[in-house]
Amino acid sequence: MEQDTHKRRARLLEWSLTIAIVVVLNLLINVGLQLVVKEPTYEKFCPQTQILDNYSTKDSCLAVGGQWIEGSQAYPPKKVPAPAPTRPDGAFEGTPSYCNPSFTCSQQLQEASKVYNRNVFLVLITAGAVSLLIGFFVTASTAVSLGFTWGGVLSLVVGSVRYWSDMNEYLRFVLLLLVLGVLIWLGIKKLNDLQK
Structure with missing residues (x-):
């Protein structure tokens, strides 16, 4: 044992x-x-900087090697009983363009x-x-x-x-x-x- x-x-x-x-x-x-x-x-x-730049145009985005993503215009909403959301200028909201720097x-x-x-x-x-x-x-x-x-x-x-x-x-x-x-x-x- x-x-x-x-x-x-x-x-x-x-x-x-x-x-x-x-x-x-x-x-x-x-x-x-x-x-x-x-x-x-x-x-x-x-490298990350303390102050982040705002690349609001395609040219400024591409100048830093970024990728510009075009926004899309939303189609006008279908007729529904409630009013469709609109921007103050009356345009329909869509996806905004933006930069991936x-x-x-x-x-x-x-x-x-x-x-x-x-x-x-x-x-x-x-x-x-x-x-x-x-x-x-x-x-x-x-x-x-x-x-x-x-x-x-x-x-x-x-x-x-x-x-x-x-x-x-x-x-x-x-x-x-x-x-x-x-x-x-x-x-x-x-x-x-x-x-x-």
Whole structure:
């Protein structure tokens, strides 16, 4: 009975160490990445001023790289028993024209974010692959081996999810094919070695 308790305790400690390695490894990769590669921020591309200008004309809006959205004239209301709301000058109300002054800088931020996400993807995929390989070749401790293996898997998942929407379809296919090939090779090579 005491031996069963000791085995359960040892397994619990192994899994605790494995989970801790997975979490700390991925935190380490991401914090290191933040130190080396700065994420683009809205404030850097679209600086906020204390006094906001009013861009009430199309020309003034376009001059600052804004996007002018034309308003629409509302159709005259149908005859209803109540009087239709009108402006003081008698014109029907519609949607007013307005300016989106941060249009160009927002597009620049989007483009910079795509490049940043691609770079993060490459780092996370590389770190995940290296971690997987370390996990398969570490034989001294099962917990450490599993920690590196699952840490690598998590890094691969996070990297892929982060860049998936911006990734070219052919790159997605090649990436999945490559990862599947490596996993099959590792499964055949290492798991056969463990069974011998």
